[in-house]
Amino acid sequence: METLLVYFENIPRHHRVIIIVGGIAFFWIIEGVIPRFKFNYKKWRHAVPNLFFNLTLLLINLPLAFMLLKSADWVVANDFGVLNWLPGMPLWLYIVLGVIMLDFFGAYLPHFIEHKVRPLWMVHLVHHTDHEVDTTTANRHHPIESVIRFFFTLFGVFMVGTPIGLVLLYQTLSVLATQFSHANIKLPKKVDRALSYFIVSPDMHKVHHHFKMPYTDSNYGNIFSIWDRLFGTYMELETEAIVYGVDVFPDEKKNGNLKDLLLQPFQKYRKPTSDD
8 A cells, every 4th residue: 555655646747647548548448338328429529629628627737736745745744634633544544534535625525516606607517518428528627617626626635634645546536436437338237326335336427417406416426425425415316317418508519619618607597496
């Protein structure tokens, strides 16, 4: 376990890029073999705007990584944060607790808030207006949202008190987990359900992308499903009933056009309610 932390503490930037690109490529191939939905679309054309947003995520996060490094070094040096206030524990438990807590502050919490605060929902809308959710949708986030989520992760570093190796391990697992949960893959229902008790499975997260409330406001988790179950935001819906998109923003052409997506957060728009 110590070797793992040392590796991520010194992980080269190109290794991180390889992991992200490799994850998309892997799940892209699996989608072609066991698809959950048989979309009537040109996969490469659909992927273009999504991959653009994957690229902007990299361009935003890599230069800002020094802030994570400085913050992680500070919390360790000053024994600040929950992990540093707990009694001594085995390294494996230290890593597991650190990743679980970072998953809350860096993923569940900002995702929940984005759905509840109107201006943030407008930014997050870009992620939800994909009508064919697949692994390329995973990081289809407007650049503004990428910045917002980065600072939530930074906040998590202070609250949890994690060294940089653990932070970068969390970020790597987070990217792979979201690529997996968005992937258009069909797992046996018993397998998917069993996974959903511990991690966010593909069918669990697909409920979150259903076009109508209240399902849109559920299953916010990224790596672990514990937070949805703990805070009562877990919901189920038969996969066959799921329709992707947002019901009051149905224009598939605009929702697949890069220019329109970049401008989407600035449009006048009413978030739907469960009564719609």
